[in-house]
Amino acid sequence: MPEGPEIRRAADRLAEAVAGDPLVRAQFAFPQLKRFERDLIDRRIESITPRGKALLTRFDHGWTLYSHNQLYGVWKIAGPGERPETKRSLRVALETAHSAILLYSASDVSMWPSDEIESHPFLQNLGPDVLDPALDVQAVAARLRSPAFRGRALGALLLDQRFLAGMGNYLRSEVLFAAGLHPRLRPKELDDAQLARLAQALLDIPRLSYSTRGIARASGMRSDYLADTPDGFRFQVFARAGQPCPACGTPVERMMSSSRRLYLCRSCQPDPRAGG
Numbered sequence: 001m002p003e004g005p006e007i008r009r010a011a012d013r014l015a016e017a018v019a020g021d022p023l024v025r026a027q028f029a030f031p032q033l034k035r036f037e038r039d040l041i042d043r044r045i046e047s048i049t050p051r052g053k054a055l056l057t058r059f060d061h062g063w064t065l066y067s068h069n070q071l072y073g074v075w076k077i078a079g080p081g082e083r084p085e086t087k088r089s090l091r092v093a094l095e096t097a098h099s100a101i102l103l104y105s106a107s108d109v110s111m112w113p114s115d116e117i118e119s120h121p122f123l124q125n126l127g128p129d130v131l132d133p134a135l136d137v138q139a140v141a142a143r144l145r146s147p148a149f150r151g152r153a154l155g156a157l158l159l160d161q162r163f164l165a166g167m168g169n170y171l172r173s174e175v176l177f178a179a180g181l182h183p184r185l186r187p188k189e190l191d192d193a194q195l196a197r198l199a200q201a202l203l204d205i206p207r208l209s210y211s212t213r214g215i216a217r218a219s220g221m222r223s224d225y226l227a228d229t230p231d232g233f234r235f236q237v238f239a240r241a242g243q244p245c246p247a248c249g250t251p252v253e254r255m256m257s258s259s260r261r262l263y264l265c266r267s268c269q270p271d272p273r274a275g276g
Contacts, residue, residue, distance in 0.1 A: 018100075026041065030091070066122075084102075091105065177237045179194070
């Protein structure tokens with residue numbers, strides 16, 4: 001499943017394609033949404049923004065389209081009237097005179113009055129978006145210290161969207177490596193310096209991934225995040241099992257945490273249960 005940086009970049013591309021132009025066609029595959037098709041003609045998309053791993057498409061007449069890709073959904077951009085060849089089922093089509101954005105295979109789609117969208121059950125359970133520019137280190141540190149999260153193992157906590165929305169599996173491995181912390185540690189076991197490093201990494205790593213606009217590339221069993229600049233985001237440990245740690249040269253290891261693969265350096269991220 002795409003993580004916060006990828007979803008935000010997708011939202012940027014979708015908004016660039018259609019935001020601000022009047023819609024000439026709207027199509028929904030879901031019977032309960034058919035009534036909105038006519039209402040959306042000549043309306044404009046004001047914004048397309050991510051909330052965790054959901055997208056909110058806000059229209060200028062006071063309604064917002066909520067969509068969550070889940071495992072199989074995907075947005076595509078096409079010319080007006082065009083439909084890419086695919087075996088996927090088209091769920092939503094929003095077209096202007098210049099471009100169309102098309103949602104395939106997703107099942108979690110609904111329309112909400114914009115002033116009520118925050119009452120959506122998924123959004124109510126989300127923590128702050130990890131890429132929200134207003135989120136700062138102090139706020140992240142406060143969440144780590146809070147009773148709801150301070151007793152959770154980091155390996156599980158960093159996947160919990162109630163903690164920080166938009167975090168995901170590759171980000172989890174990279175954040176813990178950057179902070180030098182083992183996934184079995186809990187926030188309440190960290191000293192002030194460790195907690196500060198973790199809070200900073202939770203902001204820096206996702207933001208670097210988003211801002212350098214990395215491109216995922218798979219080669220055999222290895223995946224790298226390539227960046228447009230030398231300072232861009234690259235995997236340090238994720239999907240690099242058996243390769244030398246970039247900090248100390250110890251082979252990177254793979255383990256399972258919360259039923260997901262996690263990568264770490266045993267030397268840079270010592271296991272507290274092994275006595276360091």
